[in-house]
Amino acid sequence: MDKLVRSIKLPFVFDKEQLVIDTNKVIKKKWVNHYNSMDYSGKWTSIALMSNGGKSTNINAFSNSTEGFIPTDALDFCEYFKKILDGFLFEKTSVRLLNLGSGAEIKPHTDHCLGYEDGVFRLHIPIITNPDVEFILDNKRLIMREGECWYLNANFMHSVKNGGNNDRIHLVIDGIRNKWTDDIFLKEASIEQFTKPIPVIDENQKKLIIDELERMNSAIAKELINNLKS
Numbered sequence: 001m002d003k004l005v006r007s008i009k010l011p012f013v014f015d016k017e018q019l020v021i022d023t024n025k026v027i028k029k030k031w032v033n034h035y036n037s038m039d040y041s042g043k044w045t046s047i048a049l050m051s052n053g054g055k056s057t058n059i060n061a062f063s064n065s066t067e068g069f070i071p072t073d074a075l076d077f078c079e080y081f082k083k084i085l086d087g088f089l090f091e092k093t094s095v096r097l098l099n100l101g102s103g104a105e106i107k108p109h110t111d112h113c114l115g116y117e118d119g120v121f122r123l124h125i126p127i128i129t130n131p132d133v134e135f136i137l138d139n140k141r142l143i144m145r146e147g148e149c150w151y152l153n154a155n156f157m158h159s160v161k162n163g164g165n166n167d168r169i170h171l172v173i174d175g176i177r178n179k180w181t182d183d184i185f186l187k188e189a190s191i192e193q194f195t196k197p198i199p200v201i202d203e204n205q206k207k208l209i210i211d212e213l214e215r216m217n218s219a220i221a222k223e224l225i226n227n228l229k230s
Helices: 016-026 079-088 179-188 204-214 220-230
Strands: 005-013 044-052 069-071 092-100 105-109 122-128 133-137 139-143 148-152 159-160 169-174
Touching: 005 179, 016 079, 016 122, 044 079, 079 169, 105 204, 204 220
Parallel strands: none
Antiparallel strands: 005 148, 044 069, 044 092, 092 169, 105 159, 122 148, 122 169, 133 139, 133 159
């Protein structure tokens, strides 16, 4: 039986009111459309709280930039977000707010090499959501509530549809695995459950992955492209 980890509800609970207060502080700043324009329909926008170079419009989850990864001006007055980030004792590689508008849909896709077994991981903290958000991970619906903290294995196929009347906003944090995270993750699942799944992707999905890797323009990305094409 396949026991590979798809998701984990981590043992953190954050104050829903404080999350909304900080979100409202940046809601009128410049949010930018998500760069994977072929992967969604409707409104899907983002603002960076930390980024390479410190620009809030730099929402790329993967970057080979030599600029330092630092807080953006969007984080300046968000004391609760700062507290959350300071409490996570791992190196961050992406910190964003992601807003999926009412009626918008993120199409089924995988995010290449973004599982804990790859040495990296992605956390979702829902800030504003509704019962009509359908997050499907590996053909199963996952319900994430405000203030919870979830690890999602993005190597598995996933999609999202916001069928509600309100926007859905998550704080999304990418990080690098270390001993501190191992102490947390390996209490929730055994080391054997963090094993790379064999991806099953069609040609269209392969093209989308290659397009994203080409935007990264790094040596590792080029090697992955060659592997995908072979």
